[in-house]
Structures are given as structure tokens and as C-alpha cells.
Amino acid sequence: MRIIFYTVCCLLFSSCITEYTLDGSEDFEEQYSVNGLIRPGVPASIYIHKVGDLGKMETISDPSKLRVWITWNWEGEEKIDSLQFSVDYFEGDAELKFNTSYHLNVLLPDGKLIKATTNIPSPAPSYDVNLKFPAGFVQLDNITGPFSRFVMTMPDSLIEAKYYESMLLQVEENDVSKFKIQYCRNDDTATLIENLPSNYLPYFLFQNNKGDKLPMILNFDSVKANPFSNRFIFRLSSVSEQYFRYKKSLLQHLDVLSHTSEFDAPMLFFPDIFKELQPVYSNIEGAEGVFAGYNPTDLSVTCNLSGYECI
Numbered sequence: 001m002r003i004i005f006y007t008v009c010c011l012l013f014s015s016c017i018t019e020y021t022l023d024g025s026e027d028f029e030e031q032y033s034v035n036g037l038i039r040p041g042v043p044a045s046i047y048i049h050k051v052g053d054l055g056k057m058e059t060i061s062d063p064s065k066l067r068v069w070i071t072w073n074w075e076g077e078e079k080i081d082s083l084q085f086s087v088d089y090f091e092g093d094a095e096l097k098f099n100t101s102y103h104l105n106v107l108l109p110d111g112k113l114i115k116a117t118t119n120i121p122s123p124a125p126s127y128d129v130n131l132k133f134p135a136g137f138v139q140l141d142n143i144t145g146p147f148s149r150f151v152m153t154m155p156d157s158l159i160e161a162k163y164y165e166s167m168l169l170q171v172e173e174n175d176v177s178k179f180k181i182q183y184c185r186n187d188d189t190a191t192l193i194e195n196l197p198s199n200y201l202p203y204f205l206f207q208n209n210k211g212d213k214l215p216m217i218l219n220f221d222s223v224k225a226n227p228f229s230n231r232f233i234f235r236l237s238s239v240s241e242q243y244f245r246y247k248k249s250l251l252q253h254l255d256v257l258s259h260t261s262e263f264d265a266p267m268l269f270f271p272d273i274f275k276e277l278q279p280v281y282s283n284i285e286g287a288e289g290v291f292a293g294y295n296p297t298d299l300s301v302t303c304n305l306s307g308y309e310c311i
Contacts, residue, residue: 032114032287033057034106037243039294040120043092044070046083048106051288059088066090067107072100096293098122104291114286120293121238124164125155128302129234133227133310148225148310150184150234150301154208154216163244164236165294167203168220171231179233184220191218196251205248227303227310234299242283243292249281 031051038044046068049057060066063085070092071080083090096102098120106114130153134146150168169179183200190206208216225232239247282288303310 030108030110032106032108032289034104034114034116034284034287034289034291036104036289036291037294038096038102038118038120038292039296040096040098042096043094044081044083044096044102044104045092046090046104046106046291047088048090063090065109067105069105071103071105074100096120098295102291102293106287112286114284116284116291118240118242118283118291118293121162121240121295123295124236124238124297126297126299127153127155129299131225131227131232131301131303131310133225133303135221138223145223147221147223148227150220150222150225150232152218152220152234152236152299154218161207161209163205163207163239163241165203165205165239165243165247166218166220166237167235168222168225169233169235169298170225171233182222182225182232184222186218186220188218190216194248196248201251203247205244205251207244227301228308232301234301235296236299237294237296239294240292242281242290243294245281246283246290246292249279253280 033049033051034046035048036044036046048060048063048066048068050060052058066085068083068090069080070083071078073079074097079094081092081094083092099122101117101119104114104116104118108114130151131148132151133148135149137146138144152166168182168184170182172178172180181202183202184204185200186204188206190208191204194205194207196205204218204220206218220234281290283290283292305311
């Protein structure tokens, strides 16, 4: 009986191998990943890779066989900019402009056309961000001390709904070109209604609803933001819908669990392995990836000093 049992198991195992063995002669359609985040004042840069086994990105052996270009309408005239391969990405010549829609085209060697469309929105309004320090005190196992609050008051909403991304930058070596992103916490409705985590993020996504009349006030808290030893820039970017949905899907894909209002750092970016990951947004027709526009504005941070406090 034992011999018969082993024989049956071997037959079943060998049949499974035969059933799922891939024939190298089969013709699989090549898959591509196309990515480009564009902003005004600089030419477009597009990264293109082949998607190999298990989603692994592979370099293109002969980029000259691909034709990459963008088109747009400027003052009633159709414009075109051909992108040339440089090191590891395709780069254009024309400086991009805001309030403009751009159309990306990638022609593959087999004649297949990959397409995508986005716009670069107008810049966010420029105004000061008020810094309060200390805004409170926190005492946990791994964090103890005062925290700073950055209060951003946005003006009355425009007629159309707009999408935004915000981040706090700590300036290093008194050089605005050298900085690092500070992780913050935000519990305001504008960010919470996006169903995203609020605790210790490098950036926040939010939007103003169409028809809103009241100013929007948001508070961003950081335990590492000390105005007496550091200088800060608050970067507010107006972003396209494609950019907004892409970044939002990234945070949902990471599945951050910290939704509490406390400085609960141990829960930061801890994935729930029992929950299915959300797909990352893509707006590329004929491939995977994202082509999206954004427009960053650096806002000055004001500290109304009173003694040893920013009020």
C-alpha cells in the first residue's frame, strides 16, 4: 500500500509540473512602465522601462528605437517637443508652462502607441505660514518634549476645485537648495476626509471643494521643528488630478495604520500583512505608470517671537 501511495503522489506531482511548465517558444506581449512628473520652468523628463518577470523593471536595450514626444496647445498653435534619451531617461527641450495640458506619446518599435494626458495647474497663492512654538508637550516612550505647530490659512477657494500637496522642509546649512522633509501630523478635516493616515507623514494631500467660500485653516505638528535652531520652508504644491490620485494611491498601498491623534511613532508605516494592498493609480494608456503635473510654491514661515516662544 505504501508503494502504491508513493507512486500516486509522484504521478500527481509530475502532472502538476507538466501542467504549469512554461513553453519558452510562447510569444508574450512586452509590457512597459512609463513615468513622468512634470512641473513648469523645466523640460519634461520621462522614464521608460520594460516590465520583466514578477514586475521587475528592466532597462531598454536600444532606446533609439523608441520615439517619445509631447504635444500641447499654446495661444491657438499646436506645439510639439521630441524627447531624446539621456543617461537613463528621455528629456525634452521646451520649458513647460502652467495652466497648460500636455499629451505624452511613446511609439514602440512594433508600432504600438502609448499615450497619457495631464495638466500643470496654476501655482498656489503665496502667503506666510505662522509658526507656534511650543504648541504643546508630548511624553511617550520614544518621544519627549515640545512640538511646533505650523498654521496654514488658505484664502477663499476659487471657482473650481483644486488639489494640493503640502510638506515641511528644514533648511540645512543656510542653503535653500539643501533641505530635508520633516514628518508631521495633521488631524484636520481636509486631510482626514481623504481616508488617509494623519500621523507622521512626509507630505499631505487635500483639496478644496468646489463652491467653498470660507478660508481653509490647516495645522501641521512636528516634534523636531525647533525654530531656535532650524529654519523652515513650507512647500505647498497645486497638483493635477492625476498627481493627486497617484500619490493618494501610494499611501493607500503602503497601508499605514496610524490614524490616531497621538504621536504614536511605533505604529509608523507598519503594514497590515493580512489586508490586500490597494493598486497604485495609473493613467498611462497601453502601459503602466503615471504622467502627472504639479506646481510647487515655497511659503515663508513666520515666527511671532515673544520671549522664548513663537505665538
